[in-house]
Amino acid sequence: MTSAINVSGLVKTFGRVRALDGLDLHVDTGEVHGFLGPNGAGKSTTIRVLLGLLRAHAGTVELLGGDPWRDAVDLHRRLAYVPGDVNLWPNLTGGEAIDLFGSLRGGLDKRRRDELIQRFQLDPSKRARTYSKGNRQKVAIVAAFASDVELYILDEPTSGLDPLMEAAFQECVREVTRRGRTVLLSSHIFSEVEALCDRVSIVRQGRTVETGTLAELRHLTRTSVSVEATRPITGLTDLPGVHDVDVAATHATFAVDSGELNRVLGYLTQFDVRTLSSAPPSLEEIFLRHYGDELVGAR
Amino acid sequence: MSSSRTGTARLARLALRRDRVQLPVWILSIAALGAFAASAIGTQYPTEADRLAVLRVAVETPGLLIFRAAPTGTSDGQMTVFGILAILALMAGFMSTLAVVRHTRQNEETGRTEMIGATAVGRQASLTAALAVVVGANLALAALIGLTLAGNGEPAGGSFAAGAGVGAAGIAFAGIAAVAAQLTQGARAANGMAAAAVGTAYLIRGLADAFGDVQPNGYTMTSAWPSWLSPIGWTLQLRPFAGDRWWVLALPLVCFAITTAAAFALAARRDVGTGLLADRPGPTRASAALLGPLGLAWRLQRGTLCGWAVTIVAFGLVVGSIGNAVQDQLMTNENVRGRLDDLAGGGGHEAMDSFFAAMMATIAVLVAGYLVQALLRARAEESSGRVEAVLATATGRLAWLGGHVVVATAGAVAMLGLAGVTIGLVYGASAGHLGGQIRHLAATAYLQLPAVLTLAGLAVALLALVPRISMGLTWFAFALSFVLGPYGTLFGVPETVRAISPFSHVPSAPAEATAAPIVAMSAAALALGLAGLATFRRRDLVG
Incomplete structure (x- = not known):
């Protein structure tokens, strides 16, 4: 080309x-x-x-x-x-x-x-x-x-x-x-x-x-995931590439590096996933990731 | 307390801050010009006999009175008034109109007024602040002229009357500019309208002096009545050093009061950003003549060109018609000739040639002023960013700048021809040899062309080399070259210093012309212009 x-x-x-x-x-x-x-x-x-x-x-x-x-x-x-x-x-x-x-x-x-x-x-x-x-x-x-x-x-x-x-x-x-x-x-x-x-x-x-x-x-950035399971979700924080974890018994929200997504999904199946929603990073999030420190500095 | 004038003081401080260089330079230059002229009187016309001789010539030579003033006597102060006061009032007028428009309509056009108007600032604050600043500048100018003349040893009363006369003219023109700024939508048009008012006031005053009555003593005169219609006429009717009629100051002040009242009334009745002279819908398609760099340059320049051309023709009509009166004088009065030569600032042998050379020198200044203004339009296009969109098309830099140079230069060539032909027509119609006079005077006019082009070459070189300061530098070079050139002898400037000005090298008549200065100036103009074009191709665009 x-x-x-x-x-x-x-x-x-x-x-x-x-x-x-x-x-x-x-x-x-x-x-x-x-x-x-x-x-x-x-x-x-x-x-x-x-x-x-x-x-x-x-x-x-x-x-x-x-x-x-x-x-x-x-x-x-x-x-x-x-x-x-x-x-x-x-x-x-x-x-x-x-x-x-x-x-x-x-x-x-x-x-x-x-x-x-x-x-x-x-x-x-x-x-x-x-x-x-x-x-x-x-x-x-x-x-x-x-x-x-x-x-x-x-x-x-x-x-x-x-x-x-x-x-x-x-x-x-x-x-x-x-x-x-x-x-x-x-x-x-x-x-x-x-x-x-x-x-x-x-x-x-x-x-x-x-x-x-x-x-x-998008591949270079994180996907946000929200998951609801039958059994209480544990051990998410120990996984590599998982961030911003917020667990409330059977419900969890977290962000995962796009390269780690498949492994994390495999790990989640043991808790018997009932619903799962994931959002790929928007361009805005990609953009803000590069300028995040500037925004922090400006605050 | 909130009123329509809330915030005036803040806006006035803002205007002063923006003008912290510009206004002081204007004030100091005008006062310095006056001081320079006053101090030159003693060396140039040392004896009473010298002064009587020059004044006797002047009162019989209406064409010269247009550029001087009706003489009131032979003292140092009176001679200074005769020589320079009308020019000082003219310059105060330009200082005032430019400043008023800059702080009113120009702010509105650029949208700054909208941002300011959205703050806690009254509707009339902007205009009030502009007028306050300009009135203040004129008061400072009046005081400075008074102090420098008194410091030069003139009577204090007359010195301050002269200063007050100049300042009051500036104040009157500030009011006129305030009205002009309400009428038009663009700052350029408002400036043009106000400048036309200043120029007209100068011309009316000049004609009134030219056609005034000579007193029985043969060297002083009273102006004709139209002088009372002109703010610059009022400056002279104040008669500094010749009675100091202070009450005349009431006229410019009343003029200021009426015009500002009108401006405030107009401002209160219109929307921000609009003018009273509304825009009509224009063509939805461009005519073929507009398409192309040359067509665009012509479109942008033609208004300026027409305005200057009208001025030049009016001037030519006046010069041609008084040429006859001058010739009658020359027939009857032998010793007039030597003095005329002196006043004309030329070195011609033929007295009529000297007269026309002096007039052509003034016309050359006007034409050079047009040319500088037209060439600087290219710089304005660049600093406003409009040129970027043009140069992003398949238009080369040479084609773009060359378009402006060609249109401006062709305009200057046409105007010199127009001046020569107009004067020749009017003068020849009564003096005889119509065809010969037209040819002769057109040739005399074109003798000025190399000097005019030298200044144009400098303008192009400066806008290419030092774009950010090119406007100021070019106008400074223009002012310097006419103060040292056509007006140089008036101020008693040494010959070596006068040589800086291209206008000092212009022969007074075609018969006097030698090839050397013409070739040298043409070569300098060409070299400067080409250097400018070559440099412009290589440099970054500068906003």
Whole structure:
């Protein structure tokens, strides 16, 4: 499988601040790749490097087989970008801005443009200064998806959108992936990432701390289990990989490392299990596990 | 106790904190300009005879009075008023309008007002705080001008009257800007409207002085009545060092009271973020002309260009029509010529050429001002983040910045031509040789082009090399080059220092032109511009 984005060991400093500190990011062609991290982790800086707006200080960056700094213009014909904070020219209308971006990118599909304007319920005759945040965001989304390009780079694209528009956005992403396009989606909305993404990279302080499919990430974390048995449950705390045990005679709740799950289930059968429910870790839990210490520190 | 003005003091402190560098620089620069001009009078016109000679020329040369003032006498103080006071009032006007809009409409446009308005702050607090800060700045300016002039040995009464006149003009313009900030939705439009008011006030005052009555003594004059319509006219009607008519101060103060009352009334009746001049729906599709970096640059620049072009044409009409009056004077008065040459700041042999060279120097300053403003628009696009979305498309950096440079430069070239043709048309229509005059004056105008372009090259180089401070540095270079250039002789600046300004190297007439300065300045402009473009390709975008 070919790579749409191939970043390794990326370093970017601003003065004394090391914004990116050896970041790795690999996005395969045709996948939707989630890009997660708290504010200030370096997501937008990475995207700006990928767009050739900032210059990498060290590391290798490859985008659609080219160098994003050197081949910026040629590469940009093949990608569309939605920033998280869309800043438009106050005296241009939304319709004008969409056409302008399309034209600067090398053309857009007029029918698709009109259809997207309908779908996102955008009034293209209003001046940009009168748009709300969500409406400015829609302008950038319509402009991006009205172009048929190989790669969509979306930096928190749905901030400010209502749930209906969020659904319309997810539909757009599915449409382009059905046609084999690649999407890099930076987001804070876990449900969005879980719904759309094939693989996820989690960054922290300018480094990639985790990357893989959601299933792979789940494998590295714990599953919560709640069990009701006929006989009193004992000895759970002695098992390896079992945590947060709370036993009340025949009822127990605990968390278990995903790799130990099978063994623990075998152990439980001796107590004659009547009901059992287990929940795989949500993306949010995976995410919080990596930043748990930060949250503790903040408290 | 909560009222519509709750929180004003806090917001005023915030405004002072934000302006802690900007306002002091304005105040000190304006006062320093006044002090510099005052101290130069003694060396430039040492004897009574020198002064009488120059004033006699001035009162007969309406074109010069537009840039000076109706003379009131030959004392040091009176000569200072004649030479610089109107310019000081003009600058105080710009300081005030920019500051008022910055702390009102600009906050509203960026959404800061919304966050502030959601706290325990009254509806009118923001406007009240802005006006309080600007009034305070003008009071400080008035006191500083008074102190520096008195310190220079002028009579204290006249010194403080001059300071008060400048400060009061600034205060009047603050009120006008407060109204402008209620009318428009964008800070840019409000600034444009307020700046147009300041410019118009200056021009009305200038014309009123140009068409004033000469007194029987032949060197003092009273302005025509329109002077009383202009806040800058009021500064001069105060007659510092010539009677100190303090009661005239009531006019700017009444103007301030009426305009601020109107602004408060308008502010109380409208929603946050909206203007009284509402937006109409615009096109749902972009026209073909907009599509592309050049089209976008043109769209962003055309409003600025039109505003400046109107100013240039109006100016050209005035200059062309008074050209005739000047020529009549030259026919009748032989010794006028030498002095005119001096006042014009040029070294021309032909007196009419000197007059037009002086006018073209001022036009060149206007055109350079346009060009700097237009080029800095590119920097504003970058710092606001809008350029990121553009450069994320298949638009290269050279194409984007080049688009702005091409539109701005073409605009400047067109405006110089417009100035030359307008003056030539009006002057030639009565002086004869219409075609020849147009050709001659257009050529005179284009002599300024290399100097204007040098400043433009510097602007491009600065915005590429030192983006964060490029705005301040470029405007500083602009101010320096016109203070040292066209106005340099007025302040008695030594020739070696004047040489820093590109405008000091402009020949006064096509016949005077030598290739060396034109080639040197064109080469410098090109080198700076290319260095800027090359650097911009290599650097990070800076917010």
